[in-house]
Amino acid sequence: MVRSRTTRLTALTLANVLLPVAVLVFAIGFFPFKPLLPGLAIFADVQEEGTLGHGQPEAVFDRVVFMVVDALRTDFVYGHDSGFGFTQSLVRSGAAIPFTAHATPPTVTMPRVKAITTGSVPSFADLIFNLDESGTGSTLATQDTWLAQIKAKGGKLVFYGDDTWLRLFPSEGADRFFERHDGTSSFFVSDFTEVDNNVTRHVPGELARNDWDAMIMHYLGLDHIGHKTGPQGPNMPAKQKEMDGIVQQIYEAMEREEHQRNTLLVLAGDHGMNAGGNHGGSGPGETEPALLFASPKLKDRGKRMAYQCPTSPKEGTEFHYYNKVEQSDIVPTLAGLMGLPVSKNSLGVFIQEFAGLWHNDQKAAQLAHQNGKQMMSIVKAAYGDASFDKHTDKWNACYATTDPSCDATDGVEDELAAMWAQAELALTAASQTKDADWYAVYQLFAGFAYAAQEALSGAASSYDIPKMAVGMIVSAASLALAALSFSNVWPPTTAGVFLGTTSFLYGAMMFASSYVEEEQHLWYWLTPAWTLVLTVSSLARTNDRQQQVRLAIAGTAVLAVHRVAQRWNQTGQKYAGAPDVVHTFFPEHFVLMWLLILMTYGYLCWALVRRTFLHFIGPELAVLASVALVVPAIVFKLNFTQADAPELVQGLAYKIRQWTAGFSLVTQAQLAFALQCLAVVMVVAMAVGLSRGTVLVGPGGPAVVVTLAERLHYLLTLFLTMQSRAPNIPLVLGMEAQRLALEQLLSTTTARPTESRRNAAISSPALAVSTLLLSHAYFFCFGGSNSISSVDLSNAYNGVADYNIVAVGLLLFTSNWTGPIWWCSAAVTLTFSKAREPEGASKKLMANGGRHWIQQERKLLREQAAPPRDNKATGEEVADPWLGYVACMTFIIATSLLAVMAACTALRTHLFIWTVFSPKYLYAMAWAVGWHLVVNVGLGSLLRWLGQIG
Amino acid sequence: MNPFATPKPTDLLPTSTSLLYANLHPILLLSILAFTFPAVVADPVPALLGLAPTTALLQGLYCVLCLPSTGQSPPEEKRKGGEKRKAGKAAGSQDVWAKVVPTFLSLLLTLLLTTPVLTLTLLLFGAPLTTHHPQTLLLALHLALLTTPPLYYVHGLTSTTWLQLASLQVPIDEVYGMTLGACAGAWVGAVPIPLDWDREWQKWPVTVLVGCYGGAVVGKVVGGWVFKGARVKMA
């Protein structure tokens, strides 16, 4: 059955309209925005006149030094190889209390800062805003944080370090948070020292002053060392000693200075790091930063527990030292110690170790009671006021009658209500008796708080299942429409069968967390098989021995490049950090790397002259223009790499770097981008202008020497190299070789009978399968993975001076999806057939010294454009390869989206839902909307259309 | 013989020994693998080296006992038992040598030609590039032993035939089915490697080796019984 073009086009359009709808609806159900309680907490909210009175337990500390060391994993402070010698002596003496603070994923700085200051558990939606440098989406200015509480009390704050904080808390204007501040940008991770010196230089001055109530510092150097050289890097011990020195400086000031007597030092990591020095997900070490409270006053607390330090982690764990608390516990603990109300949205529990500081169990019980009451308002917001009250009333009644049938609780809400009722009962009883066991009351309220923390931090309570179901139904509809848009389904072609198998395998794989983490294996495994199928079936089509040899070489070339590209960047979780070309080979052979990069740019320069500018401008001019395009790109990559990864540049090209030192990286990138834009405009204008004078406008016209799509392909390639890290640039050369080989393999005819036609004789499913496999394979070859920690931010700010969310988003996408975008453009060029350049055509042009070239070219085109008349009838029926291509792509994207949605729904209570499946859904969104809709359907169709007219 | 004519599916020699061994062959292949499997998991290199001669012997016997050698189609008409015995006695030693020599050559070609080619192919298909070279080489040897000796024995070394074999233009029979099955099995055998089961047998090249043997046996049985004479069509 062959469907009409109109039917197919309608079905395909509808399918692609439904895709973003499905993505959005499911995301709203899966990543719900948690309702936040507005306003600042006050003591009156939680005080209870009847039982505990109006008075608050007195504050133990009146000032806090909050020292965040980015990526400070527990073993860096507590382990045997730690550089924190002084800090360890504090732990031994009892002046410091050590913890392992559990950081919930995503373990990147902004959500962690949110958790540390508000006490809430940031959702995955916050991750998207982590990239939003303008910060408008997630500023904490109006939220209840311990900073806001100090400010509300009339206290003053100062801040030094990572400017993430300055984006979260407004630092200018009337409602500014910080009296004094100095932010540092964490942009280039090669900076190990400046970022920290910029903080440290303020410390002595601030310690001498007594006009602040909280000093917040955020050190970045240790995180940078981790990213660059891993947790065992050569600079790590020295950096740990440096941080230890700062702790010592502060602690000694606390002992020495009268005005620092009541100062508390909090040393905290915002997140940890994995064995590779990266973070973002929930791998070992990423979720286990150190948390330590220090002050001479801490030695004096009842029921003191002694700590050994240095020590080893708990048995069976790698990074679990001492007691484990949640990062959010910092908020009620600080509030209790400093005499502040606990922030409204905090899910933290006052840390038990500090309860002894008051030497009075009643005061500890009061704090726990207030902590519990504050949390109960969140519980009520989550389950509904009336509903929760009903449960509590039931339990109150039960406990009054000591009815034995009340023992079993029914569900989390009921359990919480029971605990609350029991604690309240004990409180009332205790307040009416002398010498009551206040410690037991404390335990009951703390127990309620822990239970509430667990229930509210848990993911299961907050899914919107109907929305998720609608999302799945819509994507299933999109899938059905995509299937309708195939011209014919039966009999299936080999490519069709392969496409179906790939969809099925991919879909099945989404349910296995280990395969989601190691997705690259699927594409690395399918690509050679498909190449073999393609080669074998093309061999069968010809009897010409020479052509067979050519095909065999083409197939081998695709395989060989694929094999080498696999080793370019090690990816996935299981073998993260294993040797590869980029991280192991190139640092030792950086000269070779630059030679390969220069070869790539040399090839691009040649392609610009011989393809992009061919017949548009004279050859001499074309060479000039190409050099003018390529050189700024090379210089930018050189200077960028010097800043980003100096170990890959070392002494190279010192002169060039010296000459260009006067221009900032932003200016250099802007110049290169501007020149590329200019070239695009010029080439499009010339190609369209040229085609106007000839008869060949219109789809399905005769082949031309270089289509506009191919001309633009090389300009796009140039842009994409700008968006890749330098070591990845040589991969472009490999992809180009594979594209040329695929041109041979995909052609379904050998005798080139379609020479005079614009459309290449290829099967669109075969083209779609090839593009699909290579796009995904190269996504991973370039270093991508399904983990948040592999998102490469380094090229997201090229040429962006002021934070512009659209520009940054676009650059971020192009720098992480370089390979897939490139392959889409390559697929467009493969849909056009090649016309052989008539002998001497260019010579003739050159003989005229490049003059009258337009007339020459038009004549040339007219000569080629004399199509045999009898072709016209069949010409109408020649299927548009692009339509079939988009249909196949829509089909597989809809399938994979549906599979990921189904996996996320089915496994929503699974342990790995936030660590493996949620990030996968974010990636699936990017593939569906960014790559499929914007790049394939949008950019690809545009290029295809341009290729048809010029 | 017209070099461009497509070969006919190979028929087994119609003797009772041939039929017996042809049916025994897959069982023997699987048993030797099952027998050496613990050793292969424990230390693949010596185990694979030790297993290779046995596989070669089984494949050689299969050629000698069951297959018609190059260009020689199986006897058209079945002779009567008595006649055959007579003819067999007369040309007995000559006949055996006429079979053993090409078998030996087939195995030699497999070792010297197919193994290097398959090693490269395995590397291109994802075998470890910088480590495990002995394992990969031995895996290639086993894959070669499972695929090509009968092919060389039956089809000889004409490039046209081999091109047709490579581009799937040959009708399926036991021999060809076994080859295709072993290759497909090797490919499928790579699937369990990345799973997080942390089993010893997930290491290179155990699963692929099992895939080769399993695929070869399945391919032989399916090719000889179900799809005999069919052609793989690609469109």
Ligand SMILES: [Zn+2]
């Ligand atoms: Zn970091």
